[in-house]
Amino acid sequence: MKQKTLRKKRTKAQKREMIWALCFIAPTIIGLIVLNFYPVINTLWQSFCKTGDFGKGNTFIGFENYGKVFASSEVWHSLWNTIKYALIEVPFGVVIALILAVFLNKKLKGTSLFRTIFFLPMVCAPAAVAMVWKWLYNQQFGLLNNVFGTNVAWISDPKIAWISIGIIGVWSVIGYNMVLFISGLQEIPGDYYEAAEIDGATGIRQFFHITVPLLSPTTFFIVQTRIIGALTIFDLMFMVMDKTNLALQNTQSIVYLFYDYAFTQGNKGYGATIVIFLVIFIMIVTFILQRAEKKLVYHP
Amino acid sequence: MKKIVALFIAILMVASVLAACGGNGGSGGSGEKASALTVNIWDANQQKGIQEIADKWTETSGVKVNVEVVDWDNYWTLLEAGASGGTMPDVFWMHSNTVQMYMENDILLDLTDYVDKDSSIDMSKYYEGVKDLYTRSDGKIFALPKDHDTIALLYNKAIFDEYGVDYPTSDWTWDDMYEAAKAITEGSDGSIYGMAMNTSNNQDGWYNLVYSYGGKVITDDHKGTTIGSDEAKAGMEMMRKLLTVGAPQSVVAETGTDSLFQSGKTAMITQGSWMINSFYTAEFHDDYAWALLPYADVNGNGTCEKEERWSAYNGLGWAANANVSDPESCYSLIAYFCSEEGQKLQAEKGVTMGGMTGVSDAFADAFPGMDISPFLEAEDYSLYFRPYTRNTTVWEDALQQAGAFLDPWQNPEDADLMATACDNAQKIIEDAIANE
Numbered sequence: 001m002k003q004k005t006l007r008k009k010r011t012k013a014q015k016r017e018m019i020w021a022l023c024f025i026a027p028t029i030i031g032l033i034v035l036n037f038y039p040v041i042n043t044l045w046q047s048f049c050k051t052g053d054f055g056k057g058n059t060f061i062g063f064e065n066y067g068k069v070f071a072s073s074e075v076w077h078s079l080w081n082t083i084k085y086a087l088i089e090v091p092f093g094v095v096i097a098l099i100l101a102v103f104l105n106k107k108l109k110g111t112s113l114f115r116t117i118f119f120l121p122m123v124c125a126p127a128a129v130a131m132v133w134k135w136l137y138n139q140q141f142g143l144l145n146n147v148f149g150t151n152v153a154w155i156s157d158p159k160i161a162w163i164s165i166g167i168i169g170v171w172s173v174i175g176y177n178m179v180l181f182i183s184g185l186q187e188i189p190g191d192y193y194e195a196a197e198i199d200g201a202t203g204i205r206q207f208f209h210i211t212v213p214l215l216s217p218t219t220f221f222i223v224q225t226r227i228i229g230a231l232t233i234f235d236l237m238f239m240v241m242d243k244t245n246l247a248l249q250n251t252q253s254i255v256y257l258f259y260d261y262a263f264t265q266g267n268k269g270y271g272a273t274i275v276i277f278l279v280i281f282i283m284i285v286t287f288i289l290q291r292a293e294k295k296l297v298y299h300p
Numbered sequence: 301m302k303k304i305v306a307l308f309i310a311i312l313m314v315a316s317v318l319a320a321c322g323g324n325g326g327s328g329g330s331g332e333k334a335s336a337l338t339v340n341i342w343d344a345n346q347q348k349g350i351q352e353i354a355d356k357w358t359e360t361s362g363v364k365v366n367v368e369v370v371d372w373d374n375y376w377t378l379l380e381a382g383a384s385g386g387t388m389p390d391v392f393w394m395h396s397n398t399v400q401m402y403m404e405n406d407i408l409l410d411l412t413d414y415v416d417k418d419s420s421i422d423m424s425k426y427y428e429g430v431k432d433l434y435t436r437s438d439g440k441i442f443a444l445p446k447d448h449d450t451i452a453l454l455y456n457k458a459i460f461d462e463y464g465v466d467y468p469t470s471d472w473t474w475d476d477m478y479e480a481a482k483a484i485t486e487g488s489d490g491s492i493y494g495m496a497m498n499t500s501n502n503q504d505g506w507y508n509l510v511y512s513y514g515g516k517v518i519t520d521d522h523k524g525t526t527i528g529s530d531e532a533k534a535g536m537e538m539m540r541k542l543l544t545v546g547a548p549q550s551v552v553a554e555t556g557t558d559s560l561f562q563s564g565k566t567a568m569i570t571q572g573s574w575m576i577n578s579f580y581t582a583e584f585h586d587d588y589a590w591a592l593l594p595y596a597d598v599n600g601n602g603t604c605e606k607e608e609r610w611s612a613y614n615g616l617g618w619a620a621n622a623n624v625s626d627p628e629s630c631y632s633l634i635a636y637f638c639s640e641e642g643q644k645l646q647a648e649k650g651v652t653m654g655g656m657t658g659v660s661d662a663f664a665d666a667f668p669g670m671d672i673s674p675f676l677e678a679e680d681y682s683l684y685f686r687p688y689t690r691n692t693t694v695w696e697d698a699l700q701q702a703g704a705f706l707d708p709w710q711n712p713e714d715a716d717l718m719a720t721a722c723d724n725a726q727k728i729i730e731d732a733i734a735n736e
Contacts, residue, residue, distance in 0.1 A: 053401050055384040140555050140565065156550040244499045244700050245553040246710055263377050265694050266401075 047272035058269070065273035075274060078254040079281065081162065085253060086230035088166030093173040094222055100174065101181030102211065115182070119175035126172065130239030133168045137240075155240055161247035165236055173229075177222050184218030185211070213298035220297045224289050231282055234259065254278050334626035336364040337633060340389035342375040345577040349651035350637075356645070357636040363629050382621075383407045390624050391633055394443045394617040396433055396688040397696070402619075403434075408442040409620035414631040415441055420639055425656050429685035430615030443617025444638040445655025447646065449573040450683065451504050451593055451611045452674040453477070458587040459567040463487040468568070468591035470677070471604065474509060474538045477568065477594045482545040484567045496547035496557040496566040497539075499700040499709050503612045503686050504572045506705075509535040511610035511684050512596035518687035523733060528726030535596070536708075536718050543712035550710075572612075573653060573675040580650075580667050592674045595681075604681070611678040614686035615655050695732035699725055 047065055049058040069075050100118060104111050121129060136143045137154035145151060154164045192210050201209070212219075234255040241248045252260075254274060262271025341350060347369050354365035368389070370378055376398060382388035383402070394402065402408050415421050423431060426445040434443035453468055460467055465483045468476075481494025497505045507517050515532025518525055526532055547557070547566055558575070560566040562582050570593065571579070579588050595609035618637050620630035636642045643654035650666030653675065664673050689695070699705055704725050708718040 053405050054380065054407065056405065134554075138554050140551060140560075141563070153550045153554070156553050242553045243697065244549070244706060244709075246549065246702065246706060249702050260697075263380075264697065266380070266691065 043272045043275060046269050047276045049269045051268040051272075053266065055268075061269075065270055066277075068270065069273045069277050075254070075257065075277065077249065078252055078257045079278075081251055082231055082233065082253045082255075084162050085166055085169060085233055085251075086227060088163065089169035089173060089230045089233075090223060090226045092166075092170045093177055093226060094219065096170065097174045097177030097222075098181050098215075098219070101178045101185060102207065104178070105182055105185045115179070118178055121172045122175040124172075126235045127239055129172055130168065130236050133171075134240045137164055156245050156247050158247040158250040161241075161245075162251050165240060165251050168236055168240070169230065169233065173226065177226070180218060180222055181215065184215050188214045216297045220289075220293060224286070227285060227289070228282055231278065231285070334363060334390070334629055336366060337391055337626075337629060338389040339365055339367045339633075340370055340375065340379070340392040341367060342370055342372045342393065343574065344369045344371075345574070346651045349646065349649040352649065353637060353642055353645050353651075354633065357633055357642075361629060361632060363626075363633075365633065388621040388623075390626075391618060391620050391630050393446065394434065394619045396614055396686050397692040399434060399443065399617065399619075400688075400690045403436045403440075403442045407622055409622045409624060409627055409630060411441045411444065411620075411631060411634070412439070414627075414635070415444075418631075418635055421635055425640075425658075426638075427613070427615055427655060427657060429613065429683075430617070430655050433615070433685070433688075434617040434619070443619035444634050446616040446618050446637060447652035447655045448613050448615040449652060450613050450675045450678040451508055451570055451572050452672075452678065453568060453591045453593055454561065454571045454579065455568045455589055455591060456561065456564065456566075456584075456587050457589055458584070459484060459492060459564065465567075467589070468594070470592045470674075472591070472594040473597050474512065474542070474594045475597075478538070478541050478545060481542060481568060485545045492564070493547040493551075493560070493566040494545050495542055495568040496552055496560050497542070497570065498549075498552040498557055499705045501557060501570065502696065502699070503614060504575075505570050506536070506539050507612055507687065508570065508593055508610055509539050509596070511535070511612075511682075512594075512598075512608060513538065514598060516684075516687075518689060518729070522689050525726060525729040525733075527729065528723050533719055533722045536705075536722050537715065538596070540708055540712050540715060540718040543709060549706070573672070576667060576670075576672055576675075577650060580670050585670065588670070590670075590672055590674045592677055592681075606680075607682050609678075609681040610684055611681070612686050613683045617655075689729075689733055690736040691732070694735075695729045698728045698732070704728055 046058065048060055048062060050061050050064075051058050104115055104118075134155070135141070139145060139151065139153045139156065142154070144154065152160070155161050188211065192214070193206055196206050196210060232255055233253045237248075237251055237253050237256045238259065241251055255278070258271045258274045258278070261267045261274060339350070339354065341347065347367055351365070351367045354367060358364055379388065379392065383405070388407075394408070415423065421444070423441070427448050430445040430448055434445065435441050453472075455468055457467065460480075463484050465480050465487075468480070477495065484492060484494035499506075502517075510517055510527065510532045513531050513535035515529050515535055516526045517532075547560060552560065555565075557566065557569045558571070558578070561569045562579070562584070564584070579585060582588070593609060593611055595604040597604070598608055599605065618634040620627065620634060624630050637646075638655060640656065640659060643656045643659040644662060646652060647654055647660045647663040648666060650663065653660040653663050660676060664671075664676055705721050708714065708721045711717055
């Protein structure tokens with residue numbers, strides 16, 4: 001009833017305002033529909049189809065693709081590879097960035113220079129980053145083996161290749177995390193630190209008892225977005241690993257597998273199913289994280 | 301003032317978006333003569349030569365041609381996206397990996413009528429394998445043969461001299477290659493490899509061993525394989541022996557065989573004629589020389605029979621987009637590329653050997669200082685068309701990876717692994733064909 005009265009109260013001017021508002025958000029809405037919603041629905045539809053060439057002649061086959069995906073050891077292996085990557089990238093990316101942020105938040109000489117340097121990897125194109133690292137890691141001519149005088153197959157030894165890839169991920173993401181942390185740090189009032197200092201708390205105690213809890217909303221945000229980011233990793237593996245690399249099996253991420261099926265082999269339906277599988281997995285992870293949020297994040 | 305600046309910027313942005321949208325010259329509308337054609341190719345080595353030939357055509361037709369290079373992997377992604385509902389280039393290359401799929405779905409311009417009316421194009425003059433590839437089962441022609449390529453052995457004279465090993469000759473068997481590679485690898489204590497081949501070097505690599513020993517990766521009807529046969533296993537056993545004295549898999553997976561060769565880390569590789577230019581223009585090209593691919597002395601009489609030396613050959617096709625606005629000009633350009641004049645120009649400029657027979661002699665002279673005659677001599681022996689089925693990529697990729705030939709490549713000392721891999725390969729190909 002209340003709704004109705006509200007509606008009636010809308011004046012001509014308000015209506016005009018609404019139309020204008022719609023006009024202004026129209027570009028975004030249209031963009032979202034064309035570029036996001038339509039592909040999402042189409043992908044979902046394709047995952048139930050045996051797709052024909054060039055998007056023609058799709059035939060509905062129900063859950064057949066899903067059955068294949070769940071029974072495929074390749075898919076589970078790739079999912080595990082992706083999780084392994086996330087296990088390196090997220091914790092190290094967050095901890096290192098936090099430490100750097102605390103240091104660079106102090107009033108020291110040259111902080112802006114260091115901030116710029118640490119943020120630089122974020123500005124570089126991921127493909128370029130991967131190419132440079134690929135050559136650093138190269139067993140024959142790589143800088144790493146030359147400097148350390150070792151002969152390690154950084155990216156083609158299945159036992160260590162996933163760590164090598166993870167290191168690139170950490171390196172690329174530190175700058176971005178750091179900037180978020182710095183902005184979080186600047187929102188913590190200085191009074192707390194002053195009071196703690198008067199009470200005789202050391203720098204480390206201050207860090208663990210003031211900075212970490214008060215920063216936890218930022219930390220939670222970073223962890224959550226980075227987990228999703230790490231689970232959808234593709235470009236690193238794609239650029240660094242050659243198809244004939246033995247370690248590929250132990251590093252290929254699930255999005256890489258999707259790319260391989262959908263675009264290299266032209267099996268769009270199966271590829272779509274792999275992606276939907278990943279989406280469901282990410283949804284579950286996010287749901288758990290959201291539930292844990294209340295316990296993990298400190299609300300003063 | 302601020303408002304005016306903001307407005308100005310907004311107008312600029314809109315204008316740039318519109319300009320980007322209107323950028324494609326050829327497509328849309330119909331029947332009108334196009335002012336420019338977009339040509340897509342994937343080989344940067346050929347861009348200059350192709351553009352020059354196209355410019356010659358522009359002189360008579362008045363239609364400009366823009367030759368754009370998209371690298372191999374992205375080429376097919378872009379083309380497929382274009383075919384599925386975007387914009388395709390007007391004229392482009394076709395390849396044996398995918399052409400059947402494109403022909404079946406009517407993505408390509410049907411050239412049959414144009415060819416029938418055109419007295420300057422005689423289909424019988426082209427290499428049969430290439431011609432057949434681009435002709436659909438109902439006899440319609442969807443692309444004209446652009447070129448053909450063969451495979452030869454590339455070696456580094458400086459390394460052979462250093463370790464006192466005789467250069468490859470036309471009498472070499474694969475065993476001779478093994479002995480030479482062994483001498484070099486052992487002579488250098490493994491710092492230089494006698495030879496290098498990756499699982500991905502198929503057409504230019506191990507396929508040729510399979511055929512030399514009498515196996516077939518894909519049978520002539522494109523419906524099966526004999527890669528699990530004893531003949532093919534004998535070929536792959538020879539391959540395994542070569543790998544024991546060649547660069548390890550972990551090395552070739554990180555650094556391509558071409559880079560290894562050009563940096564003087566390996567003495568021999570096998571390569572196709574489409575790569576000549578990149579070695580001809582390399583820093584140490586004076587040290588490089590080509591030889592015929594070794595043969596397999598299957599009957600043991602010590603001389604090379606015609607059917608004991610096999611080189612893969614493949615040919616690209618010039619095709620056009622079926623929905624192009626100006627099919628006349630597209631055909632005219634394709635016909636010029638594939639005419640005797642265009643084909644001879646292509647050979648003279650050292651772009652590639654022709655898709656037409658008897659036009660490639662000039663190709664041997666296109667690289668002064670480097671003898672590339674082995675590519676032409678290979679045709680005196682046996683040629684097989686690059687193995688393909690309807691969806692080649694599926695099994696071709698699977699063969700390169702773990703579960704197939706990557707396992708024996710990884711551990712060449714183990715002879716059983718190679719035999720198992722051949723059996724696996726038989727199954728991979730048969731399954732893939734069954735799913736097509």
